[in-house]
Amino acid sequence: MMDQISNIQVVPCSSSNYLKPFRVHYSQNGTKKSWDFMRTHDSVSVLIFNTTSHCFILVKQFRPAVYMCEWEKHTPQSPEDKVKEGEEKEESEESHGDPPTAAAGVTYELCAGLVDKPDLSLEEIARQEILEECGYDVPVSKLRKITSYRSGVGVTGSKQTVFYAEVSDDNCVGEGGGEPQEGELIEVVKVPLQESMNFAFDESLPKTMGVLFSFMWFHSNMAPKYKISTNV
Amino acid sequence: MMDQISNIQVVPCSSSNYLKPFRVHYSQNGTKKSWDFMRTHDSVSVLIFNTTSHCFILVKQFRPAVYMCEWEKHTPQSPEDKVKEGEEKEESEESHGDPPTAAAGVTYELCAGLVDKPDLSLEEIARQEILEECGYDVPVSKLRKITSYRSGVGVTGSKQTVFYAEVSDDNCVGEGGGEPQEGELIEVVKVPLQESMNFAFDESLPKTMGVLFSFMWFHSNMAPKYKISTNV
Numbered sequence: 259m260m261d262q263i264s265n266i267q268v269v270p271c272s273s274s275n276y277l278k279p280f281r282v283h284y285s286q287n288g289t290k291k292s293w294d295f296m297r298t299h300d301s302v303s304v305l306i307f308n309t310t311s312h313c314f315i316l317v318k319q320f321r322p323a324v325y326m327c328e329w330e331k332h333t334p335q336s337p338e339d340k341v342k343e344g345e346e347k348e349e350s351e352e353s354h355g356d357p358p359t360a361a362a363g364v365t366y367e368l369c370a371g372l373v374d375k376p377d378l379s380l381e382e383i384a385r386q387e388i389l390e391e392c393g394y395d396v397p398v399s400k401l402r403k404i405t406s407y408r409s410g411v412g413v414t415g416s417k418q419t420v421f422y423a424e425v426s427d428d429n430c431v432g433e434g435g436g437e438p439q440e441g442e443l444i445e446v447v448k449v450p451l452q453e454s455m456n457f458a459f460d461e462s463l464p465k466t467m468g469v470l471f472s473f474m475w476f477h478s479n480m481a482p483k484y485k486i487s488t489n490v
Numbered sequence: 491m492m493d494q495i496s497n498i499q500v501v502p503c504s505s506s507n508y509l510k511p512f513r514v515h516y517s518q519n520g521t522k523k524s525w526d527f528m529r530t531h532d533s534v535s536v537l538i539f540n541t542t543s544h545c546f547i548l549v550k551q552f553r554p555a556v557y558m559c560e561w562e563k564h565t566p567q568s569p570e571d572k573v574k575e576g577e578e579k580e581e582s583e584e585s586h587g588d589p590p591t592a593a594a595g596v597t598y599e600l601c602a603g604l605v606d607k608p609d610l611s612l613e614e615i616a617r618q619e620i621l622e623e624c625g626y627d628v629p630v631s632k633l634r635k636i637t638s639y640r641s642g643v644g645v646t647g648s649k650q651t652v653f654y655a656e657v658s659d660d661n662c663v664g665e666g667g668g669e670p671q672e673g674e675l676i677e678v679v680k681v682p683l684q685e686s687m688n689f690a691f692d693e694s695l696p697k698t699m700g701v702l703f704s705f706m707w708f709h710s711n712m713a714p715k716y717k718i719s720t721n722v
Contacts, residue, residue, distance in 0.1 A: 261518055262520070264517045265515070265517045266514060268512055268514050268515075269514075270511075271511040271512050271513040272504075276526045278502070279506040280503050282498060282500050282558055283498070287493060294503055294508045321640075321643045321644070321647055323527035323647035324640050326512075326514055326647065327648055363647075367643065407696075407699045407701075408597050410555070411599065414642075415553055415597075459637050466639060466641070467641065467700065478709065
């Protein structure tokens with residue numbers, strides 16, 4: 259995947275359908291406080307290991323928010339400052355060389371999805387994501403919960419539950435790739451087990467902590483089964 | 491720490507000083523798209539290991555955003571729905587028993603801080619946080635970078651860099667606890683090495699993935715030095 263990203267334009271967003279800040283007023287041990295936060299859904303993610311090819315199955319996609327972090331490091335002013343200082347500055351801004359390539363915003367992630375269907379269990383939602391994003395059809399009974407944790411504790415604080423799923427080539431029923439009609443443009447990536455620790459700690463490949471954690475978990479817990487060294 | 495949380499009141503927040511959504515318009519492979527995101531600072535976090543007591547040093551604090559996730563599961567309606575349906579519903583809402591206790595919002599985290607001082611290196615910022623939050627004075631040279639990763643890839647995408655620092659009781663110069671004048675109410679927590687994996691996978695103790703990942707990293711990389719089993 260060689261995404262071409264162009265025509266970048268940043269505007270302040272007074273009303274977003276996706277990012278809605280709320281404010282909570284509360285008393286902590288008698289002291290009045292307030293905190294701004296955003297509501298979000300809990301989520302599930304899945305470490306998928308293909309036992310036929312001894313590869314981890316990850317997804318990779320262009321993440322505008324990640325790209326904008328790098329884009330802003332390249333420009334001398336923040337969008338906020340630009341807005342404050344008025345329109346006339348926008349065209350004449352200094353820049354430090356070329357803007358970052360799309361690769362700066364492409365991240366490697368675990369297959370994952372939001373918990374936004376109240377009638378489905380976490381396992382069932384994880385199963386759907388494995389099928390939609392990665393093209394593997396696995397029964398719910400093959401999903402093993404690793405653990406859960408809190409993400410974005412300052413802003414969203416949502417609960418994320420991580421599963422482990424072993425699949426084989428026989429479970430592969432499609433190409434995955436997410437739902438293009440919903441704007442998803444997801445590439446399925448195979449990371450060979452033997453290369454997985456070098457991959458995990460290669461900082462030139464942007465990735466989520468979910469990938470790092472689950473690879474480490476696999477090496478500590480599954481390594482004996484697959485006869486690999488635990489030295490990382 | 492037994493925080494008492496009361497008088498919870500949620501209001502929509504049309505203009506937050508902390509959460510400012512922006513919208514980026516861009517073209518991806520010729521297709522026009524847009525995405526709402528928030529600017530945030532990069533951050534550093536530190537796995538601190540006390541070689542005198544063979545304990546990890548974590549911080550623990552009440553996180554309103556985490557608490558509100560649990561609070562909303564307890565109430566049948568989201569704050570958004572309440573706002574849409576008008577004020578009169580707020581008093582008469584159904585509830586599923588008592589609201590969650592403060593413990594539901596208290597999370598265990600790595601010592602961490604924002605990268606918001608352009609003149610300081612990541613190591614220098616990490617060093618300051620270790621001193622302010624945990625009370626240990628360690629030279630920058632003792633900080634070892636573990637790796638970096640992307641967090642909140644859908645919303646902020648900021649880069650987080652994780653360090654490892656070994657400290658001893660001799661480095662302890664204060665109680666830590668953050669900066670109460672800035673509203674920080676941080677408790678320093680010691681987790682004994684031998685109990686650390688049970689702690690990490692005990693889901694009744696809310697924690698960030700940084701804690702999980704770095705404990706696993708320690709067990710894979712430092713275990714031989716401290717003569718502990720790698721079975722987790």
